[in-house]
Amino acid sequence: MFSIKDIRSEARASVQRNFWPGVILCFILAVFLGEYVSSSYAITYYSNYAADYVSSRSETLTNYRKTTNSDYIKILFTNDEVIDVYESYGVKAPYGADDIQSAKLSKHQKEEMNKKISELLPKKSFISKVINYSSDIISLQNTYPVQIAAGAKSLFNRYTFSLGLAILVISVLSMAFSFFVGLPLKVGRSRFFMENLYYKDTGVARVLYLYRQGYIIKPCIIMTIWSAIKFVAGLTIFLYPPIYYMYKQVPYILAENPTVGVKQAFVISKQMMKGFKWQAFLLDLSFIGWHILSILSFGLVGFFYTNSYTSAASAKLYLIVRKNAIKNKNEGYELLCDRYIDLSEADDKEKALIYSENESAKNADMEEKKRIHEQKEIAEKQAEVERKKKIEEMSYDIKKFPETIKGLPKNIKELPKTIKDDSEEKSRQKAERKNQKAQRKNKEQ
16 A cells, blocks of 8 residues: 555655656647646637637537537448538538538528537437547547548538548547657657656756667557557546556556566556556546646646646656565566666665766756866866966967077176186185084094
């Protein structure tokens, strides 16, 4: 068991110690990958608001936009009748506000058209509500196969060919982006927040961990399966919580050891979370206030604090259940072999050694080297100034050289006298020493 209070305390400390890298990382994942529901909700809200504002002149289009992304796909995929309704009132593809306006429909005709289209929309049964909720909340990435199917079908209708082609191309490109960029970044996020718990200078570049290790395909396949399992479980609602918490540690396992096999990743996570799922749920539940505050602030609190705070707490939870798995020698525990990510039991000497070897820790060394390099540059500049000063002094001496030469004959004439004076002085000193020696000898006798 673990203390939720302690986990949150360590998570807060790590966020405050290295604030901006965590904020920037979470912002990128929220904006480009749809992570962090409370923040991505704000992005979706503003996008829908802008779309509704643009289409506000058309009651038909406004009602049409009120359908969810899943409803829209279902219409393209199953309802050619919708196209016939528009065409019967003289509205041609792509059914935008300008197209409807140009048809010059009367109020009565608009009401009739709205009624007919509403009858063709998918009925809001309990199951369809669950499907819509799951597909919109979990991630738009989970609807890629449906979008591709819808786009492919639309290619066989001359009125929706362009729209279907656009959906098809965008969906394929989005899937490629998600697989080769989105999924590796999610694993990299796990690595960043694990290291950030112990290394004060962990950089945003740690999100590129998989790229630096050279392992992309297998971890991304595992992450794709993990996302698919969550999506399918989310359709049932009741199965989602236990399955989600059972395989919650898969991204962190890949962030520690990207060479883990597909089956091993899920087995290790399942073994890890035995006896911890309920407490993990309570840990997530303890952040409900922060998520509500994030929604009320239109995502701002989430962007600047909640996202990195919850991510740090999840990383700490992984380190706790990881330590327990190694202690109990759970199946696959030998694959949890990265000594850089958990320093909780290392002594000072081992910490110093690990810190010097770890890539996050090297950032501090780089700063120190940078400082030394700057000092060296300053010293070189000062040496250059001194060198120039000496050259200037030498130039001044050279200018005075002619005067020195002029005085040379005079010095040469005085040289014999100088030599004679030196010789007399030496003779005098020699006689004085001889006299002192004789006096000392007489005293001894």
